[in-house]
Amino acid sequence: MRNACKKKVLYCGIIIIVLIIFLHPDMNARRSYEYIEKELIPDTLYEETAVNFTSSAILECDYHDVLFDDTTLSDSLVDGDLIEGHRIREGGEFSPSDCKPKFSTAVIVPYRDRAEQLRGFLVYMHMFLRRQSIHYRIFVVEQVDTRPFNRAKLLNIGALAAMRAGYPCLVLHDVDLLPLRPANLYACTKCPRHMSSSINKFRFVLPYLNLFGGAIAITSHQYKTINGMSNEYFGWGGEDDDLYARMESEELKMCRFEPENSRYHMMSHKSQHTGDRRKQVVKYEKNGISDDGLKNLKYTEVATVLHPLFTHIMVDL
Template sequence: MVYARMTLQLSVVLLLASVLLVLYHFGFVFNNDCINESCSQFARCCPNLVGNFHPDLRVISIEEMATRFYWVREGGLYSSTPSDVSSGTTRVAILIPFRKREEHLQILLNNLHPFLYRQQLDYTVYVVEQVDEKPFNKGKLYNIGYKEAKKNNHTCYVFHDVDLIPENDHNLYGCVRSPMHLSRAINKYNYRLPDDKLIGGVSAWRTEEFERVNGWSNLFWFWGGEDDDMSYRIMANRLPIYRFRNSVARYLMLKHSQSTINTARKRILKDSHIRYKFDGLSSLVYIPPDIQQSPLYTRILVKL
């Protein structure tokens, strides 16, 4: 009787394991909650973390912020360690695609710099600004920003929508895992994740995984599609998506008018799982951008 029960339990375990292997083989993305050990260890190193906080939604001038954020060097750079001992330090690039959203950018910078400083990260903020009159192309801006930031030897890249403001500084921006979907819980969706496959909003990547999926697609103009395309790239490469729990990965979305929708996005998405191999970083061609050092960020001016 005992033998039969053990045999049955073993069969159930093997069946569940087989199901999980099949799901993984076909590229289903698992909602991997990031282990809490990383958070607690990080918190011990950074005693100034406060957890949940209310974002400051005031629009404050760049000049005033530059005075208040005394730790930020020209170009939006902060290093918590001396240059001669930082070879093993995670160096984070924050990449913000941008065009004509000055108030949102000021609100984000006003919250983001103190947030990153409390985490004691070595970081640089890059604002990748499309300065021509062509339709907006977030994916291509991200790819260009990545290529330019990589020249500065970053080890972690955070792709960050300008209208998402973090609400909990335990949401670590240092590539604890990769790919890491940081904006799991947004107020617009009642702080719940609508779909386990989502990667849009704010995500953190190490070089290896980002280049494995060939970066973002360059084909999505106007609004919509590039985030879904990235989800398919992740599935095609059988990568998990890691996340912190809802109470940590919290964001406030700033209100704005709806951008022109990409009506071709569904058609383009049909072959994402194949097209990713030749659409992305490998196919990226762009005019060398004008790069300017501002008090709170490095400005990458792009003409597509």
């Protein structure tokens, strides 16, 4: 009887150890996908600033310290306020004053009905991005009609606005994601980059290799090449896989940074209605992408307001 109890305890102990190993946040995170080695990142960056952007600084910004920054920020920063003298210009635009940046990035956020989350996101992102010595501007595109949410179409609208403003790099960004490592540079690489490959919701492990959503960086030229995203995905789901299929059709290879520097915290929110096309992955022919995307984008611009922390584009789809 005593030996039977010992065996049960031993088996339980083994099961607990296996579960701890399997459920550990870092389980297989490093080896789950190919990534650009930190030392090689500078050679892969797409260096270009926005049209008409000028800087009075003489020396160019150096990004070595940013890329090798081991700091991890706390998501509790969303509950704070920006420091005084933050030098963020109207419309949510910032550039460093002590050096001339090599990158101009438009951060585009699709949005509806998450006011408190947006406030925290803006405070956090400005504190995060100001550390990176880049020129950036945050565009928030809000859907004000009552139709199901169309994330991809809102991103297309924001991308067009950013490109008209001369931004060469687009970061398509969900409002509930917060980057935790300042080394995750918000600049484009020469290949489209999946930035949010390690999210706390998924225990910082990439769910599947072809995932290309959450936060991504893509050049304006590349976004035009694939004709942006589909305008047909009303409701949540499917548009990211659709985007990946478009990139494949144009032979654009995705890249990532290492998992440790690609960590994000997902803020909690209510589940959204999923769209009817969420399980479909469209395999576009090279000429097929011209039928649905930037080129046939239709919407009504209700208003565009330059707030202190962001450019607010309100649209009716």
